[in-house]
Amino acid sequence: MPAATVAIPARRHTAYENWRPPIVGVALLVPVGADCLAVADLRGLLMLPVGEVRVGQPPQEAAQNVLNSPEGLPLLRRVAVDQVQTRRRKVITYVLAAAPMTRAAVETLVYRDPRADVRVIPTMHFIDQVRPEARLRTLVSLQALATGETASIEDGKVHAESPPPSRPCR
Template sequence: MPTATGTAPAPRPHALHENWKPPVVGVCLLLPVGSDCLAIADLEGMIMLPVGTVDDGQTPEHAAQTVLPGPRSHLLNLRHVAVHEVQARRRKVITHILAAATAMTYNTVTALQYRDPRAVLRAIPTLQFLDQAPPPTRARTIAALQALATGTTTHLRTDCIRARPFTSLAP
């Protein structure tokens, strides 16, 4: 009867469940109104910061123009203040946060249109939004507000927050 005299082959390492699919890239707008409010999208009672997708070959700045379509959207002086990366089970989710460099007025907010016609853009106090936002959104919004105030760009990766001096994205 034959017997095995060698050692068993070493088990192969398991493949990580990361990045099986291309990343999802989005853009989020942080629009201060006055000194203590934010412009939010109210979608049938659900409040959120205005968001959209970044298509292949599109810059976050260009994608931001599609979040608020219309003649007034190009007048917003947007600045890249944060990048939030989350590694989901099979793909990475990257959100670019752009903020208006100067505070908007209430009239400007009401004149803008959101990409989803069911939602209404309105201004609410920043603290009220932070109280109602889920913890990940709250942390991302606070980090973006701090980056806007200090002139830096913040990189958020899961639980790690790093800031670096602001550099222009323009070529």
């Protein structure tokens, strides 16, 4: 008796539907001295301190909730925006730079996740330890901080945005 053949339907490629709202977060670039960064150490996983941005909340306000400090975190400006399109959602991360801090000031910072510690490590050591996506975000943010520009990263491609408007001298 011959075996019955079953026709397998051809795979249909469904069009992308961005039906879910984007995930929006904030990452902090906190320089310590000339060659170190304050990072979050979550059980051996090193990362820039990160947090969520709620709907209608400015990234600067969300950044204040990431690292708690007795005096408040001295934020300078936005240095980068990283956008990644996943299959069904866009992930947007604003990178905000803080004013350079001392090691003593970093010791007073408390990260939003109690499982993680805030550590000061050399910038190059951090860059060597993180995932490639985080490495790109960190390097682009450091360059934007040094040049005074704001960078945009879209799906791994870096674009420069216009510099912030200058203030008149008085």
